[in-house]
Amino acid sequence: MCFVFVCDEEERVLGTHQAPGTCPYCGGVVMATDVESAWRLCFLPLRFKTKRKYYCSTCSRRLVTYP
Template sequence: MVVFCFLVDQTRKMRRTKPVAGSCSRCGRGARVADMLTATRFCFIPFYWRSWKAIVCTFCGATLKTYR
């Protein structure tokens, strides 16, 4: 019997952040605009990257809004 096992994972990293006017709708703390990078790996080899912007809460870490 042959069994194939593939490992796929996805990581998100914040590259740069800037403060934004307003607050988080969940906890009421401050929010920041972040340049995000998503990397998808297949068997430890990265094969897909995506850059996007998001408004992220500084306290609870919730993603409030995303932009492409």
């Protein structure tokens, strides 16, 4: 007997805008991108999650914020 689980995560960019502050590495402009991710199991959506990612527009480095 063989079970095949098809899992997939699909990400879609909702919007991009300039965030306040500068990059600590190069001093460039920080951009904020809103991303919606959807986990799917056999084409059935299981979970939708919206998150915000920050990156520098000059050096393209991913930035992490700490609470």
